[in-house]
Amino acid sequence: MAVTFNGLSVIAAIVQIIGGAQPIAWLILAAAGLTTVGMGLALARKGR
Protein backbone atom coordinates (compact mmCIF):
# COMPACT_ATOMS: atom_id res chain seq x y z
CA MET A 1 0.00 0.00 0.00
CA ALA A 2 2.75 2.44 1.02
CA VAL A 3 4.92 1.49 -1.95
CA THR A 4 2.00 1.99 -4.37
CA PHE A 5 1.03 5.37 -2.93
CA ASN A 6 4.56 6.73 -2.71
CA GLY A 7 5.61 5.25 -6.05
CA LEU A 8 2.65 6.88 -7.81
CA SER A 9 3.36 10.12 -5.91
CA VAL A 10 6.89 10.10 -7.31
CA ILE A 11 5.46 9.78 -10.84
CA ALA A 12 2.95 12.58 -10.17
CA ALA A 13 5.70 14.84 -8.78
CA ILE A 14 7.94 14.17 -11.80
CA VAL A 15 5.06 14.98 -14.18
CA GLN A 16 4.42 18.18 -12.21
CA ILE A 17 8.08 19.18 -12.28
CA ILE A 18 8.31 18.60 -16.04
CA GLY A 19 5.25 20.79 -16.56
CA GLY A 20 6.66 23.64 -14.43
CA ALA A 21 7.42 22.82 -10.84
CA GLN A 22 6.09 24.36 -7.67
CA PRO A 23 8.40 24.02 -4.63
CA ILE A 24 5.98 21.55 -3.02
CA ALA A 25 6.48 19.13 -5.93
CA TRP A 26 10.21 18.89 -5.15
CA LEU A 27 9.44 18.29 -1.47
CA ILE A 28 6.93 15.56 -2.32
CA LEU A 29 9.35 14.02 -4.82
CA ALA A 30 12.03 13.79 -2.13
CA ALA A 31 9.72 12.47 0.60
CA ALA A 32 7.88 10.00 -1.62
CA GLY A 33 11.12 8.84 -3.25
CA LEU A 34 12.73 8.17 0.12
CA THR A 35 9.65 6.34 1.39
CA THR A 36 9.30 4.26 -1.80
CA VAL A 37 12.91 3.11 -1.57
CA GLY A 38 12.62 2.47 2.19
CA MET A 39 9.36 0.53 1.96
CA GLY A 40 10.62 -1.44 -1.04
CA LEU A 41 13.71 -2.36 0.92
CA ALA A 42 11.56 -3.32 3.93
CA LEU A 43 9.43 -5.63 1.76
CA ALA A 44 12.48 -7.19 0.12
CA ARG A 45 14.15 -7.81 3.48
CA LYS A 46 10.87 -8.85 5.17
CA GLY A 47 11.23 -6.16 7.79
CA ARG A 48 14.75 -7.11 8.87
Place this chain on the structure above:
Amino acid sequence: MDSNRILRPLLWLLILAGGFFGLAAFIAPATFASLTGFAGTDVFTYRLAGAATFAYAIGLVAGTRASWVELRIPIASTLTFNAASIFACALAIASGGAQPLVFVILLASAVFTAGTWQLLRQPPLEAAGKARAELERPIASWLVGLYVIGVAAAAVFGLGRCSWAASSASSPARAATTPLSTARPGPRPWARPSAGSSCCSPGAGPRPDCPR
Protein backbone atom coordinates in the same frame (compact mmCIF):
# COMPACT_ATOMS: atom_id res chain seq x y z
CA MET B 1 -24.90 -7.43 10.67
CA ASP B 2 -22.75 -10.56 10.45
CA SER B 3 -19.07 -9.80 9.90
CA ASN B 4 -18.47 -13.17 8.22
CA ARG B 5 -21.09 -12.41 5.58
CA ILE B 6 -20.00 -8.87 4.81
CA LEU B 7 -16.21 -9.37 4.78
CA ARG B 8 -15.69 -10.60 1.19
CA PRO B 9 -18.37 -8.47 -0.56
CA LEU B 10 -17.18 -5.37 1.32
CA LEU B 11 -13.55 -6.11 0.53
CA TRP B 12 -14.24 -6.45 -3.22
CA LEU B 13 -16.49 -3.39 -3.25
CA LEU B 14 -13.71 -1.36 -1.63
CA ILE B 15 -11.19 -2.74 -4.13
CA LEU B 16 -13.40 -1.90 -7.14
CA ALA B 17 -14.28 1.58 -5.88
CA GLY B 18 -10.69 2.39 -4.90
CA GLY B 19 -9.31 0.98 -8.13
CA PHE B 20 -11.70 2.89 -10.38
CA PHE B 21 -11.68 6.26 -8.64
CA GLY B 22 -7.98 6.04 -7.82
CA LEU B 23 -6.84 5.20 -11.36
CA ALA B 24 -9.27 7.65 -12.98
CA ALA B 25 -8.05 10.54 -10.82
CA PHE B 26 -4.40 9.58 -11.29
CA ILE B 27 -4.33 8.86 -15.03
CA ALA B 28 -6.78 11.46 -16.33
CA PRO B 29 -7.37 14.06 -13.59
CA ALA B 30 -8.64 16.80 -15.90
CA THR B 31 -11.09 14.48 -17.71
CA PHE B 32 -12.21 12.97 -14.40
CA ALA B 33 -12.82 16.44 -12.96
CA SER B 34 -14.67 17.58 -16.05
CA LEU B 35 -16.94 14.50 -16.14
CA THR B 36 -17.82 14.84 -12.48
CA GLY B 37 -18.53 18.58 -12.62
CA PHE B 38 -15.40 19.91 -10.92
CA ALA B 39 -13.04 22.59 -12.18
CA GLY B 40 -9.92 20.41 -12.10
CA THR B 41 -7.61 23.37 -11.55
CA ASP B 42 -5.13 21.52 -9.34
CA VAL B 43 -4.17 18.42 -11.30
CA PHE B 44 -1.27 17.56 -9.00
CA THR B 45 -3.58 17.25 -5.98
CA TYR B 46 -5.98 15.10 -7.98
CA ARG B 47 -3.09 12.78 -8.90
CA LEU B 48 -1.93 12.50 -5.26
CA ALA B 49 -5.48 11.77 -4.09
CA GLY B 50 -5.83 9.18 -6.87
CA ALA B 51 -2.53 7.58 -5.83
CA ALA B 52 -3.72 7.31 -2.21
CA THR B 53 -7.09 5.86 -3.22
CA PHE B 54 -5.56 3.35 -5.63
CA ALA B 55 -3.04 2.30 -2.96
CA TYR B 56 -5.92 1.28 -0.70
CA ALA B 57 -7.25 -0.97 -3.47
CA ILE B 58 -3.83 -2.59 -3.91
CA GLY B 59 -3.42 -3.07 -0.15
CA LEU B 60 -6.83 -4.70 0.10
CA VAL B 61 -6.16 -6.97 -2.91
CA ALA B 62 -3.10 -8.19 -1.03
CA GLY B 63 -5.37 -8.67 1.97
CA THR B 64 -7.89 -10.94 0.23
CA ARG B 65 -5.81 -14.00 1.16
CA ALA B 66 -4.69 -12.65 4.53
CA SER B 67 -5.81 -13.59 8.01
CA TRP B 68 -7.77 -11.15 10.14
CA VAL B 69 -4.65 -10.38 12.17
CA GLU B 70 -2.94 -9.22 8.97
CA LEU B 71 -6.01 -7.51 7.58
CA ARG B 72 -7.11 -5.52 10.62
CA ILE B 73 -4.68 -2.61 10.13
CA PRO B 74 -5.62 -1.96 6.45
CA ILE B 75 -9.27 -2.18 7.53
CA ALA B 76 -8.67 0.38 10.29
CA SER B 77 -6.92 2.60 7.72
CA THR B 78 -9.89 2.25 5.39
CA LEU B 79 -12.24 3.22 8.22
CA THR B 80 -10.17 6.36 8.90
CA PHE B 81 -10.05 7.23 5.18
CA ASN B 82 -13.82 6.93 4.80
CA ALA B 83 -14.61 8.76 8.05
CA ALA B 84 -12.39 11.63 6.85
CA SER B 85 -14.19 11.44 3.49
CA ILE B 86 -17.55 11.93 5.27
CA PHE B 87 -16.06 14.99 6.99
CA ALA B 88 -14.86 16.36 3.62
CA CYS B 89 -18.27 15.76 2.00
CA ALA B 90 -20.04 17.45 4.93
CA LEU B 91 -17.79 20.50 4.54
CA ALA B 92 -18.44 20.62 0.79
CA ILE B 93 -22.20 20.41 1.34
CA ALA B 94 -22.14 22.98 4.16
CA SER B 95 -20.21 25.47 2.03
CA GLY B 96 -22.97 25.28 -0.62
CA GLY B 97 -23.15 24.29 -4.27
CA ALA B 98 -21.90 20.73 -3.79
CA GLN B 99 -21.68 18.66 -6.99
CA PRO B 100 -23.93 15.57 -7.23
CA LEU B 101 -20.83 13.37 -6.99
CA VAL B 102 -20.27 14.66 -3.45
CA PHE B 103 -23.54 13.05 -2.35
CA VAL B 104 -22.60 9.76 -4.05
CA ILE B 105 -19.23 9.77 -2.27
CA LEU B 106 -20.95 10.65 1.01
CA LEU B 107 -23.27 7.66 0.66
CA ALA B 108 -20.44 5.28 -0.31
CA SER B 109 -18.23 6.55 2.52
CA ALA B 110 -21.05 6.07 5.04
CA VAL B 111 -21.56 2.46 3.87
CA PHE B 112 -17.80 1.73 3.95
CA THR B 113 -17.39 3.37 7.37
CA ALA B 114 -20.26 1.32 8.82
CA GLY B 115 -18.95 -1.91 7.23
CA THR B 116 -15.33 -1.49 8.36
CA TRP B 117 -16.48 -0.41 11.83
CA GLN B 118 -18.54 -3.60 12.09
CA LEU B 119 -15.53 -5.73 11.05
CA LEU B 120 -13.32 -4.11 13.69
CA ARG B 121 -16.01 -4.33 16.36
CA GLN B 122 -16.74 -7.99 15.66
CA PRO B 123 -13.79 -9.56 13.79
CA PRO B 124 -14.85 -12.17 11.21
CA LEU B 125 -13.99 -15.77 11.98
CA GLU B 126 -13.90 -16.55 8.26
CA ALA B 127 -10.61 -14.71 7.73
CA ALA B 128 -8.63 -17.39 9.48
CA GLY B 129 -4.95 -17.82 8.82
CA LYS B 130 -1.73 -17.18 10.62
CA ALA B 131 -2.24 -16.42 14.28
CA ARG B 132 -0.93 -13.30 15.91
CA ALA B 133 1.94 -15.16 17.59
CA GLU B 134 3.18 -16.47 14.23
CA LEU B 135 3.22 -12.97 12.77
CA GLU B 136 4.77 -11.14 15.70
CA ARG B 137 8.45 -10.69 15.23
CA PRO B 138 10.67 -7.68 15.78
CA ILE B 139 11.24 -5.38 12.83
CA ALA B 140 14.40 -3.43 12.10
CA SER B 141 14.84 -0.17 14.02
CA TRP B 142 15.50 1.79 10.77
CA LEU B 143 12.03 0.71 9.63
CA VAL B 144 10.49 2.04 12.83
CA GLY B 145 12.23 5.36 12.05
CA LEU B 146 10.71 5.32 8.55
CA TYR B 147 7.26 4.73 10.04
CA VAL B 148 7.74 7.71 12.39
CA ILE B 149 8.66 9.94 9.41
CA GLY B 150 5.62 8.63 7.52
CA VAL B 151 3.27 9.31 10.44
CA ALA B 152 4.67 12.84 10.86
CA ALA B 153 4.31 13.58 7.13
CA ALA B 154 0.76 12.19 7.07
CA ALA B 155 -0.16 14.26 10.14
CA VAL B 156 1.20 17.49 8.64
CA PHE B 157 -0.27 17.07 5.15
CA GLY B 158 -3.47 15.21 6.11
CA LEU B 159 -4.54 17.10 9.22
CA GLY B 160 -3.17 20.38 7.86
CA ARG B 161 -5.28 20.08 4.74
CA CYS B 162 -8.34 19.11 6.83
CA SER B 163 -8.03 22.17 9.06
CA TRP B 164 -7.52 24.40 6.01
CA ALA B 165 -10.64 22.96 4.40
CA ALA B 166 -12.63 23.46 7.60
CA SER B 167 -11.57 27.09 7.92
CA SER B 168 -12.28 27.64 4.20
CA ALA B 169 -15.79 26.26 4.63
CA SER B 170 -16.47 28.66 7.49
CA SER B 171 -14.95 31.62 5.64
CA PRO B 172 -16.26 32.07 2.07
CA ALA B 173 -13.70 34.78 1.35
CA ARG B 174 -10.88 32.37 2.11
CA ALA B 175 -12.55 29.59 0.16
CA ALA B 176 -12.75 31.84 -2.87
CA THR B 177 -8.99 32.32 -2.85
CA THR B 178 -7.89 28.76 -2.12
CA PRO B 179 -5.97 27.22 -5.02
CA LEU B 180 -7.68 23.89 -4.34
CA SER B 181 -11.15 25.28 -4.88
CA THR B 182 -13.08 22.71 -6.88
CA ALA B 183 -16.21 24.65 -7.61
CA ARG B 184 -16.84 24.96 -11.31
CA PRO B 185 -17.60 28.56 -12.23
CA GLY B 186 -20.92 29.29 -13.85
CA PRO B 187 -24.55 28.50 -13.12
CA ARG B 188 -25.36 25.45 -11.02
CA PRO B 189 -29.10 24.85 -11.14
CA TRP B 190 -29.04 22.27 -8.33
CA ALA B 191 -27.57 24.77 -5.88
CA ARG B 192 -28.96 28.12 -6.81
CA PRO B 193 -28.58 30.34 -3.75
CA SER B 194 -31.08 32.91 -2.65
CA ALA B 195 -30.32 36.62 -2.44
CA GLY B 196 -28.42 37.50 0.69
CA SER B 197 -26.89 34.06 1.14
CA SER B 198 -23.30 33.75 2.18
CA CYS B 199 -22.05 33.25 -1.38
CA CYS B 200 -22.87 36.86 -2.11
CA SER B 201 -21.27 38.26 1.02
CA PRO B 202 -19.06 41.30 0.51
CA GLY B 203 -15.95 39.37 1.42
CA ALA B 204 -16.53 36.68 -1.18
CA GLY B 205 -17.87 38.94 -3.90
CA PRO B 206 -20.77 37.98 -6.14
CA ARG B 207 -20.50 34.58 -7.82
CA PRO B 208 -21.88 34.05 -11.34
CA ASP B 209 -24.71 31.88 -10.01
CA CYS B 210 -25.93 34.43 -7.47
CA PRO B 211 -29.20 36.19 -8.32
CA ARG B 212 -28.69 39.76 -9.46
